[in-house]
Amino acid sequence: MKLYNGGKIITGLVIFLGIFLAPLAYNAGKAAYSQPKLKMPENEKECIESKEFMRTKHMQLLNDWRDASLRDGTRVYVNSKGKEFEMSLQKTCMKCHTNKAEFCDKCHNDAAVVPYCWDCHIQPEGLKK
Amino acid sequence: MNHTRRNFLKFAGLTAAGLCVASAGGVMAAGAGATYKEGAQALKAKRWGMVIDSKKVGTKEAIDVLAKACHDVHNVPNIPGKQNIMWIWAAGFEQAFDQPNNFMDEGLEKRQFPILCNHCTNAPCVRVCPTQATYKRPDGIVAMDYHRCIGCRYCMAGCPFGARSFNFMEPRLHLDVTKLNKDFPTRMRGVVEKCNFCVERLAQGKQPACVEVSNGAVVYGDLSDPNSEIRKILREHYTIRRKPSLGTEPSVYYII
Numbered sequence: 001m002k003l004y005n006g007g008k009i010i011t012g013l014v015i016f017l018g019i020f021l022a023p024l025a026y027n028a029g030k031a032a033y034s035q036p037k038l039k040m041p042e043n044e045k046e047c048i049e050s051k052e053f054m055r056t057k058h059m060q061l062l063n064d065w066r067d068a069s070l071r072d073g074t075r076v077y078v079n080s081k082g083k084e085f086e087m088s089l090q091k092t093c094m095k096c097h098t099n100k101a102e103f104c105d106k107c108h109n110d111a112a113v114v115p116y117c118w119d120c121h122i123q124p125e126g127l128k129k
Numbered sequence: 130m131n132h133t134r135r136n137f138l139k140f141a142g143l144t145a146a147g148l149c150v151a152s153a154g155g156v157m158a159a160g161a162g163a164t165y166k167e168g169a170q171a172l173k174a175k176r177w178g179m180v181i182d183s184k185k186v187g188t189k190e191a192i193d194v195l196a197k198a199c200h201d202v203h204n205v206p207n208i209p210g211k212q213n214i215m216w217i218w219a220a221g222f223e224q225a226f227d228q229p230n231n232f233m234d235e236g237l238e239k240r241q242f243p244i245l246c247n248h249c250t251n252a253p254c255v256r257v258c259p260t261q262a263t264y265k266r267p268d269g270i271v272a273m274d275y276h277r278c279i280g281c282r283y284c285m286a287g288c289p290f291g292a293r294s295f296n297f298m299e300p301r302l303h304l305d306v307t308k309l310n311k312d313f314p315t316r317m318r319g320v321v322e323k324c325n326f327c328v329e330r331l332a333q334g335k336q337p338a339c340v341e342v343s344n345g346a347v348v349y350g351d352l353s354d355p356n357s358e359i360r361k362i363l364r365e366h367y368t369i370r371r372k373p374s375l376g377t378e379p380s381v382y383y384i385i
Contacts (some may be wrong), residue, residue, distance in 0.1 A: 066274070073167060090311060120315050123316060128306070
């Protein structure tokens, strides 16, 4: 069997593989990704729902909260254990999680997501000029 | 066992359904059973309305007191020039009511009227909003969801009362960020905003901010309840509304 233009093809393949595998080579020997250490609230041990639920579903929860409180006027959340909370990012979530930089931003930065909550909502640290 | 196609399909279907339920159930389990309800202290009405006694708040100074209370509570910036954001402000008779009169009595001619969103029954802004960012609540309040506003300004073109302001620039640049009300958000550049009849305060059982500082000149209540204080005042005084000929049915009444 004869490979036509073999030199070019193999050179091309080597360059492609080199670029394709560069991230692996670049990260070789470095420590594996670990979940960021969040600053948890000091006075409160339990969030409104379980840790797993909050970790995976907090964005849907906030969306539902927005629609329920703004459009339906139902502003109280009764969680699965029957405990009641006012549905408010600024008045409920951020009253416990008093540090956006040490809580929200850590995972969001790692996951490269930029939610626009704080364009309007006021973070607990307050705004700086 | 009889290996028929029918049995195979039944088994495959059940397995797929089981997998779906198992994977969805694991995540949903924690949040399942949560419900929403109204706050116990929330003020409720079928049709919120407002009566403003223009004899008692008939000057720019008196209206500025209302405006300051409102704008402080809702983090409304004060931007010099034509691009200011206003939820409530002062205007003369002709601007407010569109009924110029050549030989008006002097008191009325010089009087200023507090102008705000009328929370119309047939609100044009609600009809024209392409994203339903502006919507009508069951209690008559025309409210906004700023998350959905795309800044197209159809509502501003639709509103015959000029009650809406557009954020041409970042409003936080013109707010004193050390004195913000931390229980209420600000807005961002590119959204329209207006008076929200203090829905967030009603939910906490409080009267609107402007009513609270008006010393009784502004009364807020349920227009649908014949025994409410607002209906009593409407029975006892001659009141007018802004531009009634347009048929938008404002909920804000002015005692003249």
